[in-house]
Amino acid sequence: MGKSISYKKIFQNKRQKALHGVEYVGLVIVLIAIWQTASSLGWLNPLTLPSPAKIVETFIALIKKGTLLTNLWISSRRVLTGYAISAVSAVVLGVIMGLSPHFKRMTDLIVQVMKPIPPISWIPLVILWFGIGESGKVFLIFIGGFFTILVNVVDGIRRIDVKLVELSNAMVIPRMKYVFQVVIPYAAPNIFTGLRVGLGQSWMCVVAAELVASSTGLGYMIMYARQFGQTDVVIVGMLTIGIIGKVMDSILLFVEKRVIRWK
Amino acid sequence: MTNKAFISVENVSRVFTGENTVTAIQDVSFTMNKGEFLCIVGQSGCGKSTLLRIMAGIDPSHEGVVSINGEVVKKPDKTRGVVFQEARLLDWMNVCSNVGFPLQGMEKDAKKKLVEEYVTLVGLTDFKKSYPRELSGGMAQRVSIARALVNKPEVLFMDEPFGALDYMTKINMQNELLRIREKSRMTVIFVTHDIDEAVYLSDRILVMSKNPGRIKEIIDNPMPRPRDRNSEAFLNVRKQVYDCFFINNVMD
Numbered sequence: 001m002g003k004s005i006s007y008k009k010i011f012q013n014k015r016q017k018a019l020h021g022v023e024y025v026g027l028v029i030v031l032i033a034i035w036q037t038a039s040s041l042g043w044l045n046p047l048t049l050p051s052p053a054k055i056v057e058t059f060i061a062l063i064k065k066g067t068l069l070t071n072l073w074i075s076s077r078r079v080l081t082g083y084a085i086s087a088v089s090a091v092v093l094g095v096i097m098g099l100s101p102h103f104k105r106m107t108d109l110i111v112q113v114m115k116p117i118p119p120i121s122w123i124p125l126v127i128l129w130f131g132i133g134e135s136g137k138v139f140l141i142f143i144g145g146f147f148t149i150l151v152n153v154v155d156g157i158r159r160i161d162v163k164l165v166e167l168s169n170a171m172v173i174p175r176m177k178y179v180f181q182v183v184i185p186y187a188a189p190n191i192f193t194g195l196r197v198g199l200g201q202s203w204m205c206v207v208a209a210e211l212v213a214s215s216t217g218l219g220y221m222i223m224y225a226r227q228f229g230q231t232d233v234v235i236v237g238m239l240t241i242g243i244i245g246k247v248m249d250s251i252l253l254f255v256e257k258r259v260i261r262w263k
Numbered sequence: 264m265t266n267k268a269f270i271s272v273e274n275v276s277r278v279f280t281g282e283n284t285v286t287a288i289q290d291v292s293f294t295m296n297k298g299e300f301l302c303i304v305g306q307s308g309c310g311k312s313t314l315l316r317i318m319a320g321i322d323p324s325h326e327g328v329v330s331i332n333g334e335v336v337k338k339p340d341k342t343r344g345v346v347f348q349e350a351r352l353l354d355w356m357n358v359c360s361n362v363g364f365p366l367q368g369m370e371k372d373a374k375k376k377l378v379e380e381y382v383t384l385v386g387l388t389d390f391k392k393s394y395p396r397e398l399s400g401g402m403a404q405r406v407s408i409a410r411a412l413v414n415k416p417e418v419l420f421m422d423e424p425f426g427a428l429d430y431m432t433k434i435n436m437q438n439e440l441l442r443i444r445e446k447s448r449m450t451v452i453f454v455t456h457d458i459d460e461a462v463y464l465s466d467r468i469l470v471m472s473k474n475p476g477r478i479k480e481i482i483d484n485p486m487p488r489p490r491d492r493n494s495e496a497f498l499n500v501r502k503q504v505y506d507c508f509f510i511n512n513v514m515d
Contacts, residue, residue, distance in 0.1 A: 163351050170321050170345040171365040171410075181364070185355040262355045262394050 050232040055239075058232040067221065072240060075206050075217040078134065082141025083202040087195055090149035094194075095184065097150070098157025115151060119144040119201070120208045132213040137206065144205030145198035152197070156190025157183055189263070192256040196249055203245045268294035269450060270318070270418070275327035277313050287313040288476035291327070293469065297417075300444065300451045302461035303469045304504060310476025311454045312422050318452060319345050319420040331418060341365070344411030348423040350403035352395040358382060359391050362409045381409040384443060401432040405439070412443070419444075421453045425460065437463055441488070462500045463490055470507045480507050 032052050038044050039051030046054065062068035097104045097111075122143055130136030160183055168178045184191075210219025218237050225233035271294045279285045288310035295301055303311045316322040318329050320339045329336040331343070339345075352361050363378040382391055385405040395403060404424060411419060421440075425433045437460060444451060455461055461468050465484050472479040482503050486496050508514065 163347070163349065164353070166321060167345075167347070167351045170319065170339045172339050172341055173365065174367065177367075181356075182353065185353070188355075260355075262396065 094153025152194025156187030
């Protein structure tokens with residue numbers, strides 16, 4: 001059955017893969033081409049929307065100057081610190097909440113009320129509490145990731161198949177073994193969803209924090225450029241954030257596929 | 264009460280309370296000898312699975328007393344293995360890890376050896392490292408049987424274990440089960456709604472009636488083994504069970 005794959009099929013597979021690749025980037029290329037044409041024909045005001053060529057030029061210039069990479073590094077460090085804290089604490093707390101109905105009842109109201117508060121609205125308090133130093137930004141990123149991850153983890157844990165609960169009970173499996181070998185693997189897909197969405201939230205929060213209260217980072221770079229009417233720098237900053245966000249998400253997706261091999 | 268019986272079930276009842284209160288089983292009493300193979304047969308909803316779960320210690324909210332080997336059953340125990348209708352394998356563990364899952368506090372090499380022994384027993388040596396998604400229904404159920412046996416239980420509880428398998432696989436699995444049981448001489452309680460299956464496997468057949476679930480009849484099945492599914496003796500026992508449910512082909 002598996003051995004008899006014909007050359008025709010391999011060829012078709014390759015062709016299909018190539019076609020998917022074209023679909024994946026095709027629209028982006030067309031849109032950029034239209035944008036560039038419109039700019040070249042003078043239909044767009046370069047002060048409000050510079051041409052793609054100009055943006056690429058600025059991008060290269062900013063890399064050469066070191067500004068872009070320095071700010072990118074600063075922002076990434078903040079995100080990774082805040083995100084690591086939120087991921088670890090939310091997964092641990094989420095597993096406990098998911099397993100203990102008492103703990104869940106005790107904490108549920110707090111979580112449900114805190115969750116809808118946009119992380120950005122924490123900024124005034126964060127400035128009062130932490131000033132404009134690093135810890136305030138890390139805290140804001142923590143808030144941004146924490147509730148999203150927590151809610152997903154709790155949801156995944158509580159969705160455990162009662163048949164597996166019964167099985168573990170019938171086999172007299174010790175509590176800790178049950179948690180680590182049954183509950184957590186079962187909830188792993190949900191936990192990863194939470195971790196991925198949480199990472200996206202963390203990126204949004206770092207930019208928000210840097211827009212308002214910072215003198216470094218990509219958010220600051222965007223805000224500073226706006227004051228001088230450097231739309232090209234603003235767009236380079238925005239695209240950098242988008243691309244890094246996508247790269248980090250892909251890394252997490254890769255890790256998820258390696259961890260959840262059984263699916 | 265009969266002190267000599269290996270398993271005794273005395274006046275067991277189970278009422279499910281909720282929006283509608285349902286008496287699943289009412290006043291069930293019987294005894295079993297060590298090494299006996301008992302099949303519990305009945306229509307769906309007659310409480311046969313409930314009875315099995317109470318005996319296995321998974322359902323503690325019942326009235327009456329079940330005792331095994333002189334001890335009252337109150338909770339699950341390693342001396343009792345359970346096989347469910349669905350294999351209930353852990354998708355993230357390979358065949359060996361699934362079979363070894365119920366083992367606790369064993370030295371690594373001894374554990375590995377024991378697990379491999381049981382994987383071989385159920386004929387899955389070539390699939391040791393396979394994951395559940397790669398197994399057929401019959402193979403998955405073999406894994407779950409090996410998992411139930413790995414703690415060397417005195418009593419094996421099986422709740423319609425072959426109910427979801429196709430006819431041919433089912434017959435193979437029935438023969439495998441008898442072969443395995445021949446070696447260990449365990450006591451087996453086997454719930455099914457398949458009359459042929461019960462007649463082929465059991466030493467005795469406990470027939471249950473519905474609403475509420477009670478014992479209708481206990482039929483002795485002393486036919487010598489191996490059994491011929493098409494022999495007259497087989498058909499005679501089959502008819503006895505059949506007549507418990509149907510009169511002139513109409514449901515009683």
